[in-house]
Amino acid sequence: MAPTYDLLIIGGGMVGASLATALLPVADSLGLSIAVIEAQAMPSPGEPYQPSYDARTTALSFGARSFYERTGVWQRLAEHLTPIEHIHVSDKGHFGAARLHAKEEGVPALGYVVENHWLGRVLLDHLRDKGQGAVDLICPAEVMSLTHQAGGYKVEVQSGGDRYECQAQLVVMADGGRSELRNTLGIPYSQESYQQYALVSNVSIDRPHGGVAYERFTATGPMALLPSEPQGYEQRCGLIWTLPEASIDRVLNLSDRAFLQELQETFGYRAGRFIRVGERYHYPLKLTVAQEQVRTGLVMLGNAAHSLHPIAGQGYNLALRGVTDLAETILASCRQQRALGDLEALQAFEQKRRQDQFRTIAFSDKTMKLFSNSNSISALGRDLGLQLLDVSPLLKTLLARSAMGLDYPALRI
Ligand SMILES: Cc1cc2nc3c(=O)[nH]c(=O)nc-3n(C[C@H](O)[C@H](O)[C@H](O)COP(=O)(O)OP(=O)(O)OC[C@H]3O[C@@H](n4cnc5c(N)ncnc54)[C@H](O)[C@@H]3O)c2cc1C
Numbered sequence: 001m002a003p004t005y006d007l008l009i010i011g012g013g014m015v016g017a018s019l020a021t022a023l024l025p026v027a028d029s030l031g032l033s034i035a036v037i038e039a040q041a042m043p044s045p046g047e048p049y050q051p052s053y054d055a056r057t058t059a060l061s062f063g064a065r066s067f068y069e070r071t072g073v074w075q076r077l078a079e080h081l082t083p084i085e086h087i088h089v090s091d092k093g094h095f096g097a098a099r100l101h102a103k104e105e106g107v108p109a110l111g112y113v114v115e116n117h118w119l120g121r122v123l124l125d126h127l128r129d130k131g132q133g134a135v136d137l138i139c140p141a142e143v144m145s146l147t148h149q150a151g152g153y154k155v156e157v158q159s160g161g162d163r164y165e166c167q168a169q170l171v172v173m174a175d176g177g178r179s180e181l182r183n184t185l186g187i188p189y190s191q192e193s194y195q196q197y198a199l200v201s202n203v204s205i206d207r208p209h210g211g212v213a214y215e216r217f218t219a220t221g222p223m224a225l226l227p228s229e230p231q232g233y234e235q236r237c238g239l240i241w242t243l244p245e246a247s248i249d250r251v252l253n254l255s256d257r258a259f260l261q262e263l264q265e266t267f268g269y270r271a272g273r274f275i276r277v278g279e280r281y282h283y284p285l286k287l288t289v290a291q292e293q294v295r296t297g298l299v300m301l302g303n304a305a306h307s308l309h310p311i312a313g314q315g316y317n318l319a320l321r322g323v324t325d326l327a328e329t330i331l332a333s334c335r336q337q338r339a340l341g342d343l344e345a346l347q348a349f350e351q352k353r354r355q356d357q358f359r360t361i362a363f364s365d366k367t368m369k370l371f372s373n374s375n376s377i378s379a380l381g382r383d384l385g386l387q388l389l390d391v392s393p394l395l396k397t398l399l400a401r402s403a404m405g406l407d408y409p410a411l412r413i
Contacts, residue, residue: 001138001157001164005035006340007330008155008168010143010181012038014058014116015302015319016174017123020135021071022327024127027134030334035168036127037157038139043121045128051080053202053231054278055115057238059084059213059224059313062111064320073126080118082227083109085211092218092268111213111313113226113238146171146181152297152341170297170340172326177288177303187292187300194285196221197248198310199241203263204234204276215311218266220244222311225271234276239263240310242285252280285309287365289357294350297341299326306357312364322353 007023009016020036027034060081068074083102087110090097102110127135141159152169173181182189209227216223221242228236241263243251254262260274267274288307293300302319329349333340 001035001136001141001166002033003166005033005136005166005168007032007034007170007172008153008166009034009036009172009174011174011176011302011304012036012040012042012124012137012139013174013176013302014119014123014316015323016172017120017127018067018320018323019172019174019301019326020127020131021073021123022067022323023330024131024135025071026331026334027131030331032134032330032334033136034131034134035136035138035166037141037143037155038137039142041140042124042137045125049080049118049121051115051118051229051231053234053236055117055202056200056281057113057115057202057226057228058119058316059226060112060114061313061317062107062109064317065112067320067324071126072130073122076126077114077119077122080115080229082113082229083211084111084113084213084227085109087213087215088270089215090217090270092216092266109211113213113228115229143175143181146185146298148295148297151339168297170299170330172299172301173304174301175304177307179300179304182290182300182304185298187290189288189290191286191288194287194309195245196242196285197245198283198285199239199243199248199251199280200283201239201241201280202228202236202278203239203260203274204231204236205272206275207235207272209235209237209271212271214267214271216267216270220247220266223267224311224313225267226313235272237271239277241266242309242311248282252282283310287361289361293353294343294346296343296346299346299349301326305353306361308361309364314360314364318357318360321356325349325352 009019016036020034023032023034065074068077085102087100100110102108127137141157143155144158145156147154152167153171155166155168155171157164157166173179175181211227213227214225221244223242224240226238228238230236251259251262256277259277264274286307287309290300290305293305301322306318308315326349329345330340333342333345338345
């Protein structure tokens with residue numbers, strides 16, 4: 001670890017690693033020194049990738065693809081991606097349904113499903129291979145405290161039994177939704193519990209998934225089924241099943257057979273017959289938004305800034321747009337010979353992000369609440385809405401553009 005860095009990123013998760021990847025192409029020419037500090041051990045370089053049945057997945061919007069292309073990781077990432085060719089939205093027990101098709105929208109895919117481990121691996125390998133000299137990956141190591149001082153932050157880091165100190169002009173907190181540092185720095189945030197859990201698992205179906213992603217609204221909450229890479233001969237899909245707090249323990253503890261039966265009854269047979277379920281994970285669902293996302297020399301990014309209901313698959317996609325905007329802000333500061341931690345520049349970045357966050361959060365929060373409402377007038381209204389959407393090419397294109405993230409800012413690095 002060096003005694004000083006221009007940029008220090010706390011957290012080498014999907015968001016922190018993406019920011020370092022975005023800046024890598026210009027780090028050398030701008031003389032930018034970057035450190036990424038990650039608490040968890042990373043896989044050793046060259047360790048073969050082991051796909052696992054239980055790997056958790058993320059749906060990337062089509063707009064994310066240009067980010068990975070510009071940063072030079074798309075080709076490798078594409079080795080383990082499943083294109084989403086169709087999106088099917090329906091309301092169980094009601095007549096409404098809407099379908100979006102990549103072909104109709106003139107794109108090769110509406111989005112892509114990737115295993116989180118694979119995405120993390122590709123980004124970290126890229127930083128290790130191409131980042132030598134420009135990016136220090138410090139891991140496993142934990143940032144214990146941050147102290148504001150003239151010209152940036154003093155950062156206290158613990159690795160094994162040792163403690164180190166370094167300074168950084170700009171610190172980016174990409175340390176996730178349970179950020180301890182956010183609390184110790186007294187950064188206020190709003191939090192609303194959905195009083196629901198997301199049960200996440202992989203399931204196999206008895207027929208090809210055909211690249212269809214299902215969004216299904218049921219009486220107990222919304223469900224998503226994402227097409228994933230087959231495992232051997234098995235057609236695997238990623239399941240996100242939203243359940244009320246009162247039901248989560250019961251469903252988690254069902255035998256596999258009883259679980260598959262209940263899943264089948266709840267989801268129906270649209271995707272085929274469910275024949276296998278992997279390990280089940282669960283997450284309490286909350287909408288959390290940091291009310292202060294920048295300070296002089298400090299930025300919050302990814303889940304540390306906002307975590308949302310996963311049903312619309314927007315959290316990481318939103319964060320990646322934040323990564324792009326922050327990379328552009330840092331680049332502009334370097335070119336204008338302005339301090340990286342300059343408050344005015346960071347506030348302009350925050351203002352831009354807030355608009356996107358507001359729109360994206362409103363979309364996923366309102367959709368979730370509308371489809372969780374069992375009132376018969378709401379049900380009729382949303383079913384008419386889905387039918388109207390299904391027959392209106394213009395509305396479909398508008399929804400598809402938003403789901404695909406086609407209003408992504410272009411990374412001009
Ligand atoms: C069930 C579920 C499904 C989802 N599906 C989708 C989807 O389909 N599409 C989508 O766009 N989004 C999805 N999301 C959202 C997405 O997972 C998050 O937006 C994303 O993981 C946020 O990444 P992050 O890097 O900000 O945080 P994290 O992944 O939490 O990473 C934070 C990192 O910081 C490290 N860290 C923490 N504290 C310190 C410290 N003090 N020092 C050093 N390191 C530290 C941690 O070890 C960790 O590696 C989903 C979320 C859930 C819960």
